Amino acid sequence: MARVVVDVMPKPEILDPQGQAVANALPRLGFTGIADVRQGKHFELEVDDSVDDETLAKIAEGFLSNPVVEDFVVRRLPA
Amino acid sequence: MARVVVDVMPKPEILDPQGQAVANALPRLGFTGIADVRQGKHFELEVDDSVDDETLAKIAEGFLSNPVVEDFVVRRLPA
Amino acid sequence: MRIGVITFPGTLDDADAARAVRYAGAEAVALWHGDADLRGVDAVVVPGGFSYGDYLRAGAIARFAPVMGEVVRAVRGGLPVLGICNGFQILCEAGLLPGALLRNAGLHFVCRDQRLRVERTSTAWTGGFEAGAEIVVPVKNMDGRYTAEQSTVDELEGEGRVVFRYLGANPNGSLGDIAGISSADGRVVGLMPHPEHAIDELTGPSADGLRLFTSVLGSVLA
Amino acid sequence: MTATTHVDTVGHAAATPEVDQPYRELGLKHDEYTRIREILGRRPTDAELAMYSVMWSEHCSYKSSKVHLSYFGETTTEAMRSSMLAGIGENAGVVDIGDGWAVTFKVESHNHPSYVEPYQGAATGVGGIVRDILAMGARPLAVMDPLRFGAAEAPDTRRVLPGVVAGVGGYGNCLGLPNIGGEVVFDPSYQGNPLVNALCVGAMRVEDLHLAHASGTGNKVILFGARTGLDGIGGVSVLASDTFAGDEGGTGRKKLPSVQVGDPFTEKVLIECCLELFGAGLVVGIQDLGGAGLSCATSELASAGDGGMRVELDRVPLRAKGMTPAEILSSESQERMCAVVRPEDVEAFMDVCRRWDVIATEIGEVTDGDRLVITWHGETVVDVPPRTVAHEGPVYQRPVTRPADQTDLEADDPVVLERPHTPEALRAEILRMAASPNLASRAWVTEQYDRYVRGGTVLAQPADAGMVRIDESTGRGVAISCDCNGRYTRLDPYAGAQLALAEAYRNVAVSGARPVAVTNCLNFGSPEDPGVMWQFERAVHGLADGCATLGIPVTGGNVSFYNQTGHTPILPTPVVGVLGVIDDVRRRIPTGLGAPGDTLLLLGD
Numbered sequence: 001m002a003r004v005v006v007d008v009m010p011k012p013e014i015l016d017p018q019g020q021a022v023a024n025a026l027p028r029l030g031f032t033g034i035a036d037v038r039q040g041k042h043f044e045l046e047v048d049d050s051v052d053d054e055t056l057a058k059i060a061e062g063f064l065s066n067p068v069v070e071d072f073v074v075r076r077l078p079a
Numbered sequence: 080m081a082r083v084v085v086d087v088m089p090k091p092e093i094l095d096p097q098g099q100a101v102a103n104a105l106p107r108l109g110f111t112g113i114a115d116v117r118q119g120k121h122f123e124l125e126v127d128d129s130v131d132d133e134t135l136a137k138i139a140e141g142f143l144s145n146p147v148v149e150d151f152v153v154r155r156l157p158a
Numbered sequence: 159m160r161i162g163v164i165t166f167p168g169t170l171d172d173a174d175a176a177r178a179v180r181y182a183g184a185e186a187v188a189l190w191h192g193d194a195d196l197r198g199v200d201a202v203v204v205p206g207g208f209s210y211g212d213y214l215r216a217g218a219i220a221r222f223a224p225v226m227g228e229v230v231r232a233v234r235g236g237l238p239v240l241g242i243c244n245g246f247q248i249l250c251e252a253g254l255l256p257g258a259l260l261r262n263a264g265l266h267f268v269c270r271d272q273r274l275r276v277e278r279t280s281t282a283w284t285g286g287f288e289a290g291a292e293i294v295v296p297v298k299n300m301d302g303r304y305t306a307e308q309s310t311v312d313e314l315e316g317e318g319r320v321v322f323r324y325l326g327a328n329p330n331g332s333l334g335d336i337a338g339i340s341s342a343d344g345r346v347v348g349l350m351p352h353p354e355h356a357i358d359e360l361t362g363p364s365a366d367g368l369r370l371f372t373s374v375l376g377s378v379l380a
Numbered sequence: 381m382t383a384t385t386h387v388d389t390v391g392h393a394a395a396t397p398e399v400d401q402p403y404r405e406l407g408l409k410h411d412e413y414t415r416i417r418e419i420l421g422r423r424p425t426d427a428e429l430a431m432y433s434v435m436w437s438e439h440c441s442y443k444s445s446k447v448h449l450s451y452f453g454e455t456t457t458e459a460m461r462s463s464m465l466a467g468i469g470e471n472a473g474v475v476d477i478g479d480g481w482a483v484t485f486k487v488e489s490h491n492h493p494s495y496v497e498p499y500q501g502a503a504t505g506v507g508g509i510v511r512d513i514l515a516m517g518a519r520p521l522a523v524m525d526p527l528r529f530g531a532a533e534a535p536d537t538r539r540v541l542p543g544v545v546a547g548v549g550g551y552g553n554c555l556g557l558p559n560i561g562g563e564v565v566f567d568p569s570y571q572g573n574p575l576v577n578a579l580c581v582g583a584m585r586v587e588d589l590h591l592a593h594a595s596g597t598g599n600k601v602i603l604f605g606a607r608t609g610l611d612g613i614g615g616v617s618v619l620a621s622d623t624f625a626g627d628e629g630g631t632g633r634k635k636l637p638s639v640q641v642g643d644p645f646t647e648k649v650l651i652e653c654c655l656e657l658f659g660a661g662l663v664v665g666i667q668d669l670g671g672a673g674l675s676c677a678t679s680e681l682a683s684a685g686d687g688g689m690r691v692e693l694d695r696v697p698l699r700a701k702g703m704t705p706a707e708i709l710s711s712e713s714q715e716r717m718c719a720v721v722r723p724e725d726v727e728a729f730m731d732v733c734r735r736w737d738v739i740a741t742e743i744g745e746v747t748d749g750d751r752l753v754i755t756w757h758g759e760t761v762v763d764v765p766p767r768t769v770a771h772e773g774p775v776y777q778r779p780v781t782r783p784a785d786q787t788d789l790e791a792d793d794p795v796v797l798e799r800p801h802t803p804e805a806l807r808a809e810i811l812r813m814a815a816s817p818n819l820a821s822r823a824w825v826t827e828q829y830d831r832y833v834r835g836g837t838v839l840a841q842p843a844d845a846g847m848v849r850i851d852e853s854t855g856r857g858v859a860i861s862c863d864c865n866g867r868y869t870r871l872d873p874y875a876g877a878q879l880a881l882a883e884a885y886r887n888v889a890v891s892g893a894r895p896v897a898v899t900n901c902l903n904f905g906s907p908e909d910p911g912v913m914w915q916f917e918r919a920v921h922g923l924a925d926g927c928a929t930l931g932i933p934v935t936g937g938n939v940s941f942y943n944q945t946g947h948t949p950i951l952p953t954p955v956v957g958v959l960g961v962i963d964d965v966r967r968r969i970p971t972g973l974g975a976p977g978d979t980l981l982l983l984g985d
């Protein structure tokens with residue numbers, strides 16, 4: 001079994017109202033010095049050792065993210 | 080400026096309907112060997128160098144996550 | 159004339175879409191997500207709801223359903239397809255319409271009676287409207303902000319493929335106030351507002367929405 | 381497997397009477413614990429203790445309110461009862477509305493969970509009441525949400541209110557139930573204890589009424605819906621840490637969160653699956669799993685049936701590893717139902733569940749004894765008379781005393797208040813009122829709720845009552861309004877409850893419907909406070925007497941006690957819901973003024 005992480009983020013040119021809402025709220029809560037916030041999704045998968053990187057990329061690109069508006073990164077975590 | 084990542088995940092004992100939906104769909108799409116999926120949030124922050132780890136933890140705990148049902152991890156990314 | 163209405167797990171407005179089809183004078187045929195079979199229908203409605211809870215992304219899981227493979231195949235042959243709300247999201251995920259629908263700019267679910275302008279009448283679903291007609295149809299969604307690359311938006315606008323546009327306050331931050339678009343041939347239309355909830359003044363704010371369903375009768379019979 | 385070796389079996393309990401059990405931590409009083417030992421003739425096992433402690437809680441047993449609620453029955457005449465197909469005591473009341481249609485409706489509170497975790501608390505509140513309605517055999521048709529918050533400008537209200545509204549909407553919208561009304565009220569007394577009440581109404585053909593009982597020896601007990609997990613276990617984790625001290629790294633299991641997370645998608649699928657099962661005649665009895673989870677479902681089904689029940693707990697599909705029998709019995713994991721099914725129908729039942737991708741597991745059967753016996757890998761961990769768990773819990777006659785400040789409060793008459801005398805003063809007064817949170821537009825809330833789904837909503841906001849069509853061919857429908865003014869009720873609980881009833885009744889009547897039945901959600905402070913019990917008793921009497929005068933029965937309701945911040949109780953808040961019938965919804969009377977030139981008439985004095 002391996003642990004795999006996939007992070008999916010809105011593309012830089014896409015408006016991210018969730019991240020924006022966080023960024024705008026922080027100064028009101030007294031936290032300064034945060035210039036920008038973007039919010040995406042974080043997936044943690046338990047995968048069989050038989051699942052190769054190519055398959056993981058397919059899952060991330062074709063399913064976990066929408067290539068029209070999102071980018072993704074796949075990472076295998078050390079066991 | 081530093082880049083900071085905060086990953087927020089549902090606590091292990093808490094139901095994660097989102098991860099479940101993904102896990103159930105994968106075999107139908109022809110992807111086998113994925114034993115479990117959990118879905119959380121991924122935040123990317125641009126922070127001033129003046130912002131210390133304690134402040135980041137406060138932001139993550141008190142604002143980006145809901146400690147009743149979620150855990151979080153803060154990571155500073157190498158510049 | 160037989161119009162199919164697809165039900166996925168989590169579809170909510172299938173009974174309403176079927177009612178609208180009947181009000182328009184056609185036969186509504188129930189289509190099941192798990193069956194790769196369109197039962198010989200003349201047109202298909204992909205109704206609203208939260209298929210698979212919209213948990214991954216609106217429409218992301220539903221588009222892989224066996225019935226959608228048949229829809230994609232039939233669209234190549236010119237089958238008229240209408241995607242409403244979650245149905246619109248599914249058509250975008252399936253690549254039958256360009257772009258994507260993201261979380262509303264206000265980050266809340268929004269349910270309101272929405273004024274729209276019918277921008278294009280040369281589609282299978284809007285032939286019965288006067289060009290430029292203003293109609294009132296409910297909008298209700300969490301992820302209704304239409305987004306696409308600028309080049310795609312330019313193309314849609316240039317080819318006159320924006321079918322419906324929000325009038326008054328934009329409810330979700332859609333680019334160009336876009337409420338609905340069509341495929342190049344005008345056979346596939348997707349929109350966020352719910353015409354099936356505007357088929358009589360008893361249960362909706364108007365009867366304006368019924369015209370989408372009567373329009374398709376004309377386009378298929380023609 | 382170590383899981384079985386540690387389990388506290390009935391045999392072990394009988395052999396070890398001296399074991400010190402954490403009954404206080406589980407909320408049981410010493411004499412309640414003693415009574416359990418008397419009933420069983422030995423100490424309870426961990427699993428039995430878990431069951432009794434949740435089922436004998438105020439929330440499940442109505443131990444402080446029972447003696448007062450009986451007044452509803454005493455004041456209900458035969459005539460009032462005539463259209464009632466099921467009343468108090470069932471999951472929800474059912475009324476015959478003519479043409480072969482029956483309607484069921486009920487309000488429930490989810491106040492405390494919504495303060496801890498506003499989104500999930502409110503969401504699972506909606507989910508719970510919808511399953512109650514479903515368990516009667518009805519298709520849920522619409523929801524309403526009477527809400528109370530602290531002062532609008534208080535910082536905590538900014539946390540609680542948006543979360544609650546998003547939760548009510550997030551669950552109800554995803555479930556496909558129109559929200560046809562509710563209330564939003566602000567008062568400082570709700571500061572640390574907001575009220576989140578949720579109402580659901582459903583309809584069925586009269587012959588499809590399903591009651592929660594397990595009858596027919598040999599019939600199978602099937603658990604279906606979501607898997608059972610560790611969420612929402614709360615207090616029972618003290619059993620785990622006690623019994624398992626030394627396990628799991630030596631510290632026992634850490635205190636578990638008592639928060640449940642809702643999955644409206646699973647519930648939507650469960651609704652469609654249940655309706656298909658009902659339609660195919662595959663269900664003998666059914667019970668939803670809500671508060672107290674399997675403890676409640678198994679003991680109530682068995683208690684209301686004509687036999688006993690045997691359950692193999694190890695067959696329950698789990699979401700977490702290493703759960704103990706006590707934890708499985710107490711888990712409040714959402715979106716689960718328990719059905720009693722004839723053996724010859726089990727395969728067909730399973731087929732329907734498969735079609736909807738709903739997990740279904742046969743976990744036991746109805747027996748001809750009168751015991752509820754639960755085993756764990758072959759060993760008996762529960763062996764109890766089910767009635768003692770579900771229906772014969774403790775009953776308290778709490779002290780009732782008129783609060784000391786009541787006389788002063790009543791003497792504080794509004795005639796001493798200054799009245800606006802000039803047009804300018806009147807204008808300022810009206811503007812102040814229009815801007816006050818309790819009178820301002822509710823659009824911020826109602827815009828987050830889908831009121832159109834199902835295509836049967838005839839009236840919703842801003843109407844005084846919500847109205848949905850039930851029968852498309854005839855236009856038959858129902859109208860509902862729920863109301864309460866806690867400030868009036870504080871001044872005079874008897875009259876306050878009647879005013880709530882009268883307001884809801886009027887709201888239904890002006891929609892064009894004929895009021896036929898009443899439900900309620902009685903939100904009060906601590907029953908251990910004699911002043912609160914006085915408010916409660918007066919309110920129940922006021923409501924019951926009012927119903928008798930109007931000639932419509934109370935068909936069900938819910939009591940929520942311990943609503944207070946520190947020692948300060950909330951305003952007594954008996955939310956009253958009135959259901960009306962309209963023969964043809966096309967004849968509804970919409971809210972608002974008609975056309976120019978119409979005559980305005982004022983009725984009453």
Ligand SMILES: Nc1ncnc2c1ncn2[C@@H]1O[C@H](COP(=O)(O)OP(=O)(O)O)[C@@H](O)[C@H]1O
Nearest residue numbers: 525527561562563564822826840841842843844
């Ligand atoms: N929490 C809520 N959920 C749904 N509808 C609500 C809620 N609160 C208020 N409403 C609806 O908004 C409208 C106006 O509410 P309100 O101002 O309380 O009316 P009124 O004062 O006439 O009782 C009513 O139709 C009511 O049902």
